[in-house]
Amino acid sequence: MDVFLGRGKFISENKIKVGDNVLEFARAVIATGGQPSVPPIPGxxxxxxxxxxxxxxxxxxxxxxxxxxxxxxxxxxxxxxxxxxxxxxxxxxxxxxxxxxxxxxxxxxxxxxxxxxxxxxxxxxxxxxxxxxxxxxxxxxxxxxxxxxxxxxxxxxxxxxxxxxxGRKPNVENMGLEKAGVKFDVYRGIEVNDYLQTSNNNVYAVGDCCTRYQFTHMADAMARMVIRNALFFGRAKCSDLVIPWCTYTFPEVAHVGLYEGDLQTRRIDYDVIKVDLDHNDRAICEDETRGFVKMLIKKGSDQILGCTIVSENAGDQINEVTLAIQTNTGLGFFAGVIHPYPTIGEAVKAAGDAYNRTRLTPVSKALLRRILSARR
CATH class of the missing domain: 3.50.50.60 (FAD/NAD(P)-binding domain)
Structure with missing residues (x-):
């Protein structure tokens, strides 16, 4: 691998100049990140x-x-x-x-x-x-x-x-993107397709310079995708990614999937399963009962559409929900997954239990009573 230190700038659709060096490329990746956005406050x-x-x-x-x-x-x-x-x-x-x-x-x-x-x-x-x-x-x-x-x-x-x-804004100016035939906007960043190609098919972009999901883990996922697509004839799509994120306050707030506002805008019917931490023994022991697990599921099924977790280590707990969405695993499945006791993570299992209880309709309850009565 050759490393060239200096400010890089496109001078054509397949050439970049770094200092006095002109580099010709077959494929290029733009990963210039972003910078703080400063509002126009007088003074x-x-x-x-x-x-x-x-x-x-x-x-x-x-x-x-x-x-x-x-x-x-x-x-x-x-x-x-x-x-x-x-x-x-x-x-x-x-x-x-x-x-x-x-x-x-x-x-x-x-x-x-x-x-x-x-x-x-x-x-x-x-x-x-x-x-x-x-x-x-x-x-x-x-x-x-x-x-x-x-x-x-x-x-x-x-x-x-x-x-x-x-907020933050993308680093896209003074890079010669116009000469490279790469379309961009100073506020929204570089335009990319689902394979992370720019308007110049031989130039890709990843990270804060081209996505509204400005997270380190998102940039990492996009970089892995570009390596496959640009060098190994891959066809990985950015739209297939399930992206969780976390705000590291105390307590933390972690989320994956859609919010209620998204579902309402898209006119998707949904149910809410919410488990408050004031019923979680670990949270009670640590006197940190401010928080909850909120699951948004498709109405009439246990398909998870979105999840918000508020707890001390919400960023760790959101991972199993992300995996469930990625693998199309329903919320009811969590009820059968053993979680160590006592942990905050049990609240996710409790959400699975709460969903399963909603399946007990009056008819099924009556039938269950008869079965249990017959077995006495």
């Missing part, structure tokens, strides 16, 4: 703000921190710094946190974050942001001016640091 370009990338360069704990954005990154870091001892305020335009997650799951996380000391100011717009004293810079504090939508009230906040966590 934001005049201050030194933090992102999920620059945050790790901090050498001192900020006494007071503002987090702009309440998605996964914003919530994870806000809760962590509150536990470290910072006074943390989360600001968001929407009136709820974790806007893409299940409403009940988001509410559990919010209550947990508040118990850790995180303060929320939701439903706000940003008027301006800047240094309190430009001559002192960050050392003099950062002033954020916000307006509360409902009260129409303007408020000023003075903080030591500002973390901007309003």
């Amino acid at each position: 934001v370009d005049t201050i030194e703000y933090l992102t999920n990338q620059s945050l790790w360069n901090l050498t001192e704990l900020p006494a007071k921190m503002a987090v702009i954005g309440s998605g996964p990154i914003g919530c994870e870091i806000a809760q962590a710094f509150a536990l470290f001892g910072s006074h943390v305020i989360v600001l968001n335009r929407s009136d709820r946190i974790l806007g893409k997650e299940d409403h009940e799951a988001a509410q559990v996380v919010r209550e947990s974050m508040e118990s850790c000391g995180v303060h929320f100011m939701l439903g706000v717009s940003y008027t301006s942001i800047g240094y309190v004293d430009p001559t002192k810079g960050k050392a003099g504090g950062i002033k954020i001016v916000i307006e509360h939508a409902k009260e129409k009230k303007v408020e000023e906040l003075i903080v030591d640091d500002v973390l901007i966590a309003t």
Whole structure:
């Protein structure tokens, strides 16, 4: 393998220039990732703000921190710094946190974050942001001016640091993609087909530069797929992937499949099987009963369409549900799978038990009573 260090740029449909080297290729893969997306708040370009990338360069704990954005990154870091001892305020335009997650799951996380000391100011717009004293810079504090939508009230906040966590955008500019015949959008990224080919069939793309599923494990799955498709005549499809994800707050929120909103939009009839952790012995022992397992199943069957788990190790527990969806294993099957006792994972088995109980119709119950009575 030859490694060329430097900034790469396409100069034609089959050539890349790296420094003074011009490389001709039969196949190429674009894996340039993404970067933090910064909203156009007046004055934001005049201050030194933090992102999920620059945050790790901090050498001192900020006494007071503002987090702009309440998605996964914003919530994870806000809760962590509150536990470290910072006074943390989360600001968001929407009136709820974790806007893409299940409403009940988001509410559990919010209550947990508040118990850790995180303060929320939701439903706000940003008027301006800047240094309190430009001559002192960050050392003099950062002033954020916000307006509360409902009260129409303007408020000023003075903080030591500002973390901007309003999503990510793809790295697609200044790469010569136009010369390579690769179509792209600066917001949505590189256009790819189901085999991860770009508009140039000999150029593939993987990861944050071309997908809305911006997770490390998704980039890994896409990279494996491109190796098969580009080098070994494979026909693996991205649409066949079952993609789980997890938000690493406390408790964690893990999800796989469709949400209720997705099912309603697609007009798919479904049933909800929910098991709260306040009936789980391990959760009771650890005094962590805030959480649940929620299964969305196709109406009239046990086919799993989606699942949300809220618990201390939800990211580990979602794996067996992902496997079930991938292999088309029904929810009822879990009732017969032995889980170690006591574990939070038993809640998944309890969901299988709960589904099986729904199959006991009045007629089947009456029949069962007769059978048991006859065997006495």
